[in-house]
Amino acid sequence: MGRIAARFAKLRAEGRGALIPFLEAYDPDGATSMEILRGMPAAGADLIEIGVPFTDPAADGPTIQRAGQRALKAGGTLPGALAMVEGFRREDSETPVVLMGYLNPILAYGAERFCRDAGAAGVDGLIVVDMPAEEADELMAHIDGAGLDLIRLVAPTTNDARLPLVLKGAGGFVYHVAITGITGTRSAAEEDLATAIPRVRAHTDLPVAIGFGVRTPAQAAQAVRVADAAVVASVLIETLAASLDEHGQAQPDTARQVLDQVRGLAQAVREARVGAVAA
Amino acid sequence: MNQILPNSLRSGPDSRGRFGTFGGRFVAETLMPNVLEVQQAYDDARNDPAFEAEWRRLLKDYVGRPSPLWFAERLTQHFGGAKIYFKREELNHTGAHKINAVLGQILLARRMGKTRIIAETGAGQHGVATATACALFNLPCLVFMGATDVERQQPNVFRMKLLGAEVNAVTSGAATLKDAMNEALRYWVANVEDTYYCIGTVAGPHPYPTMVRDFQSVIGDETREQMLAAEGKLPDAIVCAVGGGSSAMGIFHPFLDDPGVKLYGVEAAGRGLDSGAHAAAINGGSPGVLHGNKTYLLQNRDGQITEAHSISAGLDYPGIGPEHSWLHDIGRVDYVAATDSEALEAFQLCSKLEGIIPALETAHGLAYIAKLAPTLKPDETIVLNLSGRGDKDIFTVAQHLGQAL
Numbered sequence: 001m002g003r004i005a006a007r008f009a010k011l012r013a014e015g016r017g018a019l020i021p022f023l024e025a026y027d028p029d030g031a032t033s034m035e036i037l038r039g040m041p042a043a044g045a046d047l048i049e050i051g052v053p054f055t056d057p058a059a060d061g062p063t064i065q066r067a068g069q070r071a072l073k074a075g076g077t078l079p080g081a082l083a084m085v086e087g088f089r090r091e092d093s094e095t096p097v098v099l100m101g102y103l104n105p106i107l108a109y110g111a112e113r114f115c116r117d118a119g120a121a122g123v124d125g126l127i128v129v130d131m132p133a134e135e136a137d138e139l140m141a142h143i144d145g146a147g148l149d150l151i152r153l154v155a156p157t158t159n160d161a162r163l164p165l166v167l168k169g170a171g172g173f174v175y176h177v178a179i180t181g182i183t184g185t186r187s188a189a190e191e192d193l194a195t196a197i198p199r200v201r202a203h204t205d206l207p208v209a210i211g212f213g214v215r216t217p218a219q220a221a222q223a224v225r226v227a228d229a230a231v232v233a234s235v236l237i238e239t240l241a242a243s244l245d246e247h248g249q250a251q252p253d254t255a256r257q258v259l260d261q262v263r264g265l266a267q268a269v270r271e272a273r274v275g276a277v278a279a
Numbered sequence: 280m281n282q283i284l285p286n287s288l289r290s291g292p293d294s295r296g297r298f299g300t301f302g303g304r305f306v307a308e309t310l311m312p313n314v315l316e317v318q319q320a321y322d323d324a325r326n327d328p329a330f331e332a333e334w335r336r337l338l339k340d341y342v343g344r345p346s347p348l349w350f351a352e353r354l355t356q357h358f359g360g361a362k363i364y365f366k367r368e369e370l371n372h373t374g375a376h377k378i379n380a381v382l383g384q385i386l387l388a389r390r391m392g393k394t395r396i397i398a399e400t401g402a403g404q405h406g407v408a409t410a411t412a413c414a415l416f417n418l419p420c421l422v423f424m425g426a427t428d429v430e431r432q433q434p435n436v437f438r439m440k441l442l443g444a445e446v447n448a449v450t451s452g453a454a455t456l457k458d459a460m461n462e463a464l465r466y467w468v469a470n471v472e473d474t475y476y477c478i479g480t481v482a483g484p485h486p487y488p489t490m491v492r493d494f495q496s497v498i499g500d501e502t503r504e505q506m507l508a509a510e511g512k513l514p515d516a517i518v519c520a521v522g523g524g525s526s527a528m529g530i531f532h533p534f535l536d537d538p539g540v541k542l543y544g545v546e547a548a549g550r551g552l553d554s555g556a557h558a559a560a561i562n563g564g565s566p567g568v569l570h571g572n573k574t575y576l577l578q579n580r581d582g583q584i585t586e587a588h589s590i591s592a593g594l595d596y597p598g599i600g601p602e603h604s605w606l607h608d609i610g611r612v613d614y615v616a617a618t619d620s621e622a623l624e625a626f627q628l629c630s631k632l633e634g635i636i637p638a639l640e641t642a643h644g645l646a647y648i649a650k651l652a653p654t655l656k657p658d659e660t661i662v663l664n665l666s667g668r669g670d671k672d673i674f675t676v677a678q679h680l681g682q683a684l
Contacts, residue, residue, distance in 0.1 A: 053583075054583065055584045056452070056457065056570075056584050058460075059307040061465070072583065078581060079581070103305060104584070105581060107566075107567055107568060107582060108578065108580065109581075130306060130307060132305070132307070132308050133308075134303075134304055135305055153308040155307075155309035156309075157309050157312045157471055158312065180468070180471055181469035182468055
């Protein structure tokens with residue numbers, strides 16, 4: 001069993017959902033993002049999503065765009081993100097780590113070599129935003145051998161006829177994009193999620209995570225009441241961005257501020273108490 | 280059997296929208312159902328004679344097609360070689376070839392019941408064409424344009440506003456065409472229900488590269504007939520500037536199966552291919568994925584997209600349509616390049632010798648003809664796709680020539 005499946009099995013046994021906080025690799029610099037990554041498990045992260053900076057993040061709103069620009073300026077690359085995971089794994093062998101990014105840096109690295117190196121570095125899953133099911137064969141052949149899960153995105157626009165195709169070959173968990181839109185813009189209504197998640201579950205036994213628009217502890221708790229996990233990204237980046245000085249440099253308490261916010265979200269997720277809905 | 284050759288180079292793409300390995304549909308899942316909806320609607324429309332008839336009526340009575348084929352006698356004498364013809368797309372309503380595909384797409388959007396149109400634009404020609412069609416059909420129009428381009432293409436920004444469009448100045452990245460396209464995609468993701476994205480070139484997710492090519496192929500179809508009437512034979516060479524490559528795809532496609540017709544796509548070499556400041560995706564890039572398709576791109580070794588540079592805003596894009604990438608790889612089209620200064624020189628030459636002020640984009644094509652024509656014989660012929668007029672560029676050119684307007 002891979003780390004992602006093991007972690008969800010453990011949480012299911014505990015009867016609670018998962019918090020998946022996001023950080024952008026190298027935002028605002030390599031050392032600070034590494035400090036945030038290292039601190040996340042103790043702050044209550046059940047899984048961790050690491051964004052790989054890309055010049056043209058067409059599915060992301062201004063907050064993550066700016067995070068990517070800071071990261072690129074600080075020398076962030078796909079190999080740099082892999083090195084972060086490798087370093088993280090020296091002290092944490094259990095917390096699942098998922099890389100999220102766009103396809104072009106992976107193709108430039110070499111699809112097969114990337115999957116091999118990612119698996120070896122201790123990456124557990126990949127979310128490739130601009131690689132829909134129709135194009136998944138760009139990576140599919142190299143996923144299994146590397147011990148990676150290809151995590152699929154399901155959107156409000158993904159109709160029932162399309163769900164089986166989208167979920168074919170999916171691994172790890174299913175990422176439900178809660179809104180029709182880009183990251184960091186608005187939040188889904190509770191009743192929309194209450195109908196959307198059972199629709200996804202009808203087509204898969206994988207855990208379902210809700211992302212896009214999960215900002216507050218209350219929203220995170222609400223997400224794990226209907227689904228298995230809450231992904232929180234833009235609001236953490238806003239906290240990070242607000243802590244920087246006027247030159248975009250990290251301050252001594254940058255990592256602490258982000259991790260404090262993770263702690264608050266984790267507490268709400270743990271107190272939601274319902275989580276892992278019995279399949 | 281050594282190698283199975285396709286019967287035709289005009290049959291692509293395959294059902295996945297691939298030209299060889301290029302093309303495809305690399306968009307977020309949220310957009311994918313919409314992209315499939317566009318494909319379904321286009322497949323239906325292209326088989327509907329009423330759709331074709333309405334588009335042809337607009338091309339004839341609103342755009343002014345067919346555009347003439349002009350024998351450029353003074354330029355022919357000047358270069359001293361092949362006979363040079365211009366396919367006069369700059370005489371179309373709105374001053375460029377863009378309107379051909381825009382009208383087709385707006386008719387499609389109406390057929391799909393979409394009530395709002397968005398578009399990206401670089402030089403502003405596609406934005407103006409889209410704003411024009413939206414005015415004609417009473418559709419709200421939002422044009423995304425890089426803030427840098429808004430600055431250097433003021434006349435077109437004003438035109439779009441006069442036509443009733445809203446212009447959104449995009450400030451992310453280098454604030455040029457690539458960033459405008461990112462922003463249009465972001466807007467589309469958030470407004471998939473009622474919005475049609477009218478893409479200006481033969482790029483983006485399938486079916487856009489095919490659909491825009493099909494509409495623009497009216498250029499090549501007319502050229503073929505007009506050359507047969509004028510010369511009694513097909514041209515020996517066709518030359519066209521290439522940014523995204525819609526004007527080039529449009530004039531090349533009807534000739535792909537005529538091996539005697541040499542095809543030249545002219546990329547923007549900016550300050551020179553070795554300078555790093557250019558927009559030559561094929562001559563200076565490598566294959567990758569951006570804006571929904573796999574194609575040649577300007578990128579660094581980490582797969583980050585690098586900024587393009589060209590004096591021409593319409594060519595200032597780090598990618599190229601996927602069918603061009605395929606035509607390059609199979610060797611059917613020669614992709615060459617012309618620098619900013621070569622284009623500036625051709626711009627002035629065409630103005631003085633033919634009385635036609637070409638777009639700076641088009642001037643890149645003419646700059647290559649300056650090299651090609653003298654190597655050919657006087658009974659050989661070259662057609663330049665004169666894709667746009669240069670009124671919009673006079674401020675840029677004046678600035679480069681050190682003249683205040």
